[in-house]
Amino acid sequence: MQRISEPELMDQDEQARAYAEADFSEPHSQFVALFGEAFKGLEAAGTALDLGCGPADVAIRFARRFPGWRVDGVDGAEAMLKFGREAVRRAGLEDRIRLIKGYLPGAVPPLAAYDAVMSNSLLHHLAEPRVLWESAKRWTKPGAPVFVMDLIRPDSPEEAARLVDQYAADEPEILRRDFHNSLLAAYRLEEVREQLRAAGLAGLDLRAASDRHFVVSGRLPK
Numbered sequence: 261m262q263r264i265s266e267p268e269l270m271d272q273d274e275q276a277r278a279y280a281e282a283d284f285s286e287p288h289s290q291f292v293a294l295f296g297e298a299f300k301g302l303e304a305a306g307t308a309l310d311l312g313c314g315p316a317d318v319a320i321r322f323a324r325r326f327p328g329w330r331v332d333g334v335d336g337a338e339a340m341l342k343f344g345r346e347a348v349r350r351a352g353l354e355d356r357i358r359l360i361k362g363y364l365p366g367a368v369p370p371l372a373a374y375d376a377v378m379s380n381s382l383l384h385h386l387a388e389p390r391v392l393w394e395s396a397k398r399w400t401k402p403g404a405p406v407f408v409m410d411l412i413r414p415d416s417p418e419e420a421a422r423l424v425d426q427y428a429a430d431e432p433e434i435l436r437r438d439f440h441n442s443l444l445a446a447y448r449l450e451e452v453r454e455q456l457r458a459a460g461l462a463g464l465d466l467r468a469a470s471d472r473h474f475v476v477s478g479r480l481p482k
């Protein structure tokens with residue numbers, strides 16, 4: 261099945277609300293658990309950049325799991341950041357998580373070089389996938405951990421519809437629609453492998469993490 265792109269930013273209020281209120285506890289806790297497994301000797305403290313942070317659920321879970329770390333999240337959609345700021349406040353993590361409005365690749369995060377970079381579900385939104393890999397390299401220190409999780413494009417629209425029914429049966433229609441569109445816009449493993457090669461990141465590990473997700477992990481070249 262050919263990739264069908266979807267809009268980059270999720271900046272409609274209703275869409276952002278449906279996303280922010282959805283239950284992503286399974287994939288987002290898996291994100292943080294797999295990060296911990298991938299970087300067992302992770303420094304006790306550091307700064308992490310979350311690219312396309314959305315409503316900050318991943319940033320919050322990360323900050324709880326790694327209490328010595330601070331997180332800066334960047335996203336181009338104010339509608340998403342509004343929910344993110346509220347979630348960070350509710351979590352009592354305003355002293356460790358900052359959310360910055362910025363459109364990649366032009367966005368400039370507060371720090372020039374982070375100790376780690378992560379991103380969940382941004383890649384499939386990007387018209388130019390190299391924006392993710394170049395941003396990851398641009399804003400992190402040599403040797404820093406990189407951890408990216410995203411959807412894998414299924415073989416057919418029917419398979420995408422089946423995944424929506426399996427994992428978002430009770431979600432609002434707008435979220436089911438976005439999930440379906442995201443699956444159609446996602447990249448195949450072989451496409452991600454080629455992106456990594458083109459970005460000089462072929463040394464990172466790429467693997468399927470579930471029936472609908474892949475994970476890229478490893479350290480940037482020194």
Ligand SMILES: C[S@@+](CC[C@H](N)C(=O)[O-])C[C@H]1O[C@@H](n2cnc3c(N)ncnc32)[C@H](O)[C@@H]1O
Pocket residue numbers: 268269270271311312313314315316317318334335336337340362363364365379380381382385386
């Ligand atoms: C599917 S959401 C994922 C949000 C969050 N990472 C999570 O896992 O919950 C994708 C996010 O990427 C943002 N985004 C897409 N393209 C972007 C770009 N070029 N620059 C900045 N943010 C972007 C969207 O606005 C949206 O909030």
